[in-house]
Amino acid sequence: MNRIKQTVFLCLISCIAASITNAQPKTIPQKVDALLKRMTLAEKIGQLNQLNGDWEATGPITKDLGNKLDAIKHGEIGSVLNIVGVKHTRAFQEAAMQSRLKIPLLFGQDVIHGYSITFPIPLGEAASWDMPAIERSARIAATEAAAGGIQWTFAPMVDIARDPRWGRVMEGAGEDPYLGSLIATARVHGFQGKGLGNLDAIMACAKHFAAYGAAIGGRDYNSVDMSLRTLWEVYLPPFKAAADAGASTFMNSFNDLNGTPASANRYLMRDILKGKWGFKGFVVSDWGSIGEMINHGYVKDGYEAAEASINAGSDMDMESRSYINHLAKLVADKKVTIATIDEAVRRILTKKFELGLFDDPYRFSDADREKRVMNTPEHLEAARDIARKSIVLLKNEHNVLPLSKDLNSIALIGPLVKAKKEMKGFWSLDVGDESQIVSLYEGMQQAAGKTNLLYARGCDITDTSRAGFDEAYKTAMQADVVIMAMGERPDMTGEAKSRSNIHLPGVQEDLIKAISATGKPLVVLLMSGRPMVFNWTADHVPAILYTWWLGNQAGNAMTDILYGNYNPGAKLPITFPRTEGQIPIYYNHLNTGRPAHADNDVNYTSAYIDLPNSPKYAFGHGLSYTTFSYSNLKFSKKSMLKTGSITVSFDLQNTGKYAGEEVAQFYLRQMVSQPVRPIKELKGFQKVMLQPGETKTITFTIDKEKLAFYNDQLERITQPGEFQLMVGSASDDIRLQGDFQLL
Ligand code: GLC
Numbered sequence: 001m002n003r004i005k006q007t008v009f010l011c012l013i014s015c016i017a018a019s020i021t022n023a024q025p026k027t028i029p030q031k032v033d034a035l036l037k038r039m040t041l042a043e044k045i046g047q048l049n050q051l052n053g054d055w056e057a058t059g060p061i062t063k064d065l066g067n068k069l070d071a072i073k074h075g076e077i078g079s080v081l082n083i084v085g086v087k088h089t090r091a092f093q094e095a096a097m098q099s100r101l102k103i104p105l106l107f108g109q110d111v112i113h114g115y116s117i118t119f120p121i122p123l124g125e126a127a128s129w130d131m132p133a134i135e136r137s138a139r140i141a142a143t144e145a146a147a148g149g150i151q152w153t154f155a156p157m158v159d160i161a162r163d164p165r166w167g168r169v170m171e172g173a174g175e176d177p178y179l180g181s182l183i184a185t186a187r188v189h190g191f192q193g194k195g196l197g198n199l200d201a202i203m204a205c206a207k208h209f210a211a212y213g214a215a216i217g218g219r220d221y222n223s224v225d226m227s228l229r230t231l232w233e234v235y236l237p238p239f240k241a242a243a244d245a246g247a248s249t250f251m252n253s254f255n256d257l258n259g260t261p262a263s264a265n266r267y268l269m270r271d272i273l274k275g276k277w278g279f280k281g282f283v284v285s286d287w288g289s290i291g292e293m294i295n296h297g298y299v300k301d302g303y304e305a306a307e308a309s310i311n312a313g314s315d316m317d318m319e320s321r322s323y324i325n326h327l328a329k330l331v332a333d334k335k336v337t338i339a340t341i342d343e344a345v346r347r348i349l350t351k352k353f354e355l356g357l358f359d360d361p362y363r364f365s366d367a368d369r370e371k372r373v374m375n376t377p378e379h380l381e382a383a384r385d386i387a388r389k390s391i392v393l394l395k396n397e398h399n400v401l402p403l404s405k406d407l408n409s410i411a412l413i414g415p416l417v418k419a420k421k422e423m424k425g426f427w428s429l430d431v432g433d434e435s436q437i438v439s440l441y442e443g444m445q446q447a448a449g450k451t452n453l454l455y456a457r458g459c460d461i462t463d464t465s466r467a468g469f470d471e472a473y474k475t476a477m478q479a480d481v482v483i484m485a486m487g488e489r490p491d492m493t494g495e496a497k498s499r500s501n502i503h504l505p506g507v508q509e510d511l512i513k514a515i516s517a518t519g520k521p522l523v524v525l526l527m528s529g530r531p532m533v534f535n536w537t538a539d540h541v542p543a544i545l546y547t548w549w550l551g552n553q554a555g556n557a558m559t560d561i562l563y564g565n566y567n568p569g570a571k572l573p574i575t576f577p578r579t580e581g582q583i584p585i586y587y588n589h590l591n592t593g594r595p596a597h598a599d600n601d602v603n604y605t606s607a608y609i610d611l612p613n614s615p616k617y618a619f620g621h622g623l624s625y626t627t628f629s630y631s632n633l634k635f636s637k638k639s640m641l642k643t644g645s646i647t648v649s650f651d652l653q654n655t656g657k658y659a660g661e662e663v664a665q666f667y668l669r670q671m672v673s674q675p676v677r678p679i680k681e682l683k684g685f686q687k688v689m690l691q692p693g694e695t696k697t698i699t700f701t702i703d704k705e706k707l708a709f710y711n712d713q714l715e716r717i718t719q720p721g722e723f724q725l726m727v728g729s730a731s732d733d734i735r736l737q738g739d740f741q742l743l
Helices: 002-023 028-038 043-046 068-073 086-096 122-128 130-149 167-171 177-194 229-234 237-244 266-276 301-312 322-332 337-355 365-372 377-390 441-445 469-477 509-517 534-539 552-561
Strands: 049-052 080-083 106-108 206-208 249-252 282-283 394-398 408-412 452-454 481-487 522-527 543-546 630-633 647-654 659-669 681-690 693-704 721-730 731-743
Touching: 028 337, 043 337, 049 522, 068 086, 080 481, 080 552, 086 106, 086 365, 086 681, 106 337, 122 130, 122 167, 122 377, 130 177, 130 377, 130 481, 167 552, 177 229, 177 237, 206 237, 206 266, 229 237, 229 543, 237 249, 249 266, 249 681, 266 301, 301 322, 322 337, 322 365, 377 552, 394 469, 408 469, 441 452, 441 481, 441 552, 441 630, 469 509, 481 509, 509 522, 509 534, 543 552, 630 721, 630 731, 647 659, 647 731, 659 693, 681 693, 693 721
Parallel strands: 049 080, 080 106, 206 249, 249 282, 408 452, 408 481, 481 522, 522 543
Antiparallel strands: 394 543, 630 647, 647 693, 659 681, 659 721, 721 731
16 A cells, blocks of 8 residues: 555655646746736836946936935836946845845946957957957957946947048948948957856947938937938948847937937837847837937927837837836826837846846856956957057058167157057046056057157147147157157047047147158157048158057057057058048949049039049058059859859969058949949958968959849849959059959
8 A cells, every 4th residue: 555655645746846847937938928927017117227327427417216226126227327346236236136026137338349458449440350359359348347247238339430520430330331240240249259148248239220320410419311222231231230140239329210210210120120130139228319209309208208119119218217207107098018018028038037147146246256357468468459450551651660679769749649548539438447558658668679769748639729839849850750649539539529620630730740840750640539631641741550549558559560560451441531521421432423533533523623532541541561462363253143153363462571461352343233333342351461472362252142232122132234343452442353244
């Protein structure tokens, strides 16, 4: 009898165990659904509410919600931004653990180009055309940020920008959809590493969705008005690349697109992002942008703003408080369904589970790891590496560069010679120790050996005083070579930093003229977050380096280039105009019915009568201390079906005396199409290191994807016809070309 009882008892236990285990949700979707079922509407709405922490705001401060920690304890806040460091984030997380359901907070931060170590601004990194280096930069930033309690960066900014008056051009990857898409992918992979759940992985956020960089007049936050075909051809590709790379989140933009603010743009968020692209992450609004739809005139109040945004696919409300203030009533009024709320909450909770925050809300709050991870020599070396890869050699006549170590003296002149914190540029964090930033002056002190360094500030950045000119002139006269460090202030590019005049500010170009009059060999380093206008300098100074803002290792990277320890190989990711009057100016433009065939061709052509048509420096421009020859272009065949491909090859040779890297660029043009196509489009490139005299055969494969474009019905199509392939060192320096047919 006992055996029977024992068997029955064991069966009973296993049935109960089975029923319990069956009830225990195993997968993340099951866990999310189980949690959703337990949440009140107020708790659900709390997850859609993101507020600024008590640290620096990155937008216009709205009236405070009282004590945020109390709101967190009551489940009214699901995410906090602008709180950094284990100590602070842990305090906020502890408050969340006192809420009824203990749903952990997400901590978001603009880790745009570094956390404790600052890397070059993104536009500078883009000039490296070096995807592994760009990915590594983001990887290090993520590693440091995650150790500092952050799980989410509001990056990469992937807005295509063709207007350097727009201050946020510094934050992206320039004007080209192909290059921008590769860089978006590299940055998403860098930030997310081996995937959420890893302790050094943080959520990426592709922003600003969409077309924010096309603000009319280059004026930040201004309207955007464009054909949907241009949207798909130019502005969406980097976002699609970010989504394909697995970006966990998107951020929508401040601008209206053709009259509909992005925060309530159903076409962008539901039709394209969550629909066509199948995006499973969540969308956060930009700072206050939901509430700003009242200013847009799209809605009359916060109630309507919340309704329009949540129904259009904005899942989380950053800082406008529209959701926390109005969603409950909108549900009661049946203007917003519970299903819509649940869909948004589900997307957010899914990420919190994927990050492992429900397993351990403090897994990003390890103070020992925070100390151990920051500012390691290996990471600083990586910062120096990408910084020197970002420096563009615009000009180097008479081989003024690289400098000899045998010079008796060098004069360092200009307002940015000793600048340190300025090297961080905009969107840098106050986490690292600014005293560790290497200025040009400090870099020279380390690199110049026995050469005597002289210094004069000469002038300020925007001030018009010339009082320092005389001293600077005398200092220059004492030296064998003069190096000038000139540019903007770092707060002259970035958010809400549009300039109508992008000339080198103040009296800096007058100082350059004065120093040039000494007749000394002159090198000018230009530091800025945008293309500036500096025509006199460009025409008269023999050696010019564009250094952007290079971050912690600025001075070392600059001297690596100045002394030739590293041969510059960067290429411009954006066109440099001759003056503001040319803007918008970009390389992949259409031919028009009256193209100008030369700079002075103004005879009934699309040209200015008072200015050459070409830019000052073209997209893809950048020199080296060596030279490269392009030869022996071959096509595997001269025609292809759209199901086929053509392989192109050519020989690239280092014909100089320095080892160096060349970014060989491949451009395509469809000669006849409807609608018409640009005169050239970047469709490939290879960054190749060659020793002096070395030759490598470079190949490029043409397939349907490289020939496809959007028609007026927004279908991605190809059209048979003749294509031109152009291979070059810049968009205006084509070395080889040939044609082929798509049958
Ligand atoms: C800012 C920016 C956005 C940033 C956010 C949070 O206004 O537009 O790029 O991520 O607010 O700082």
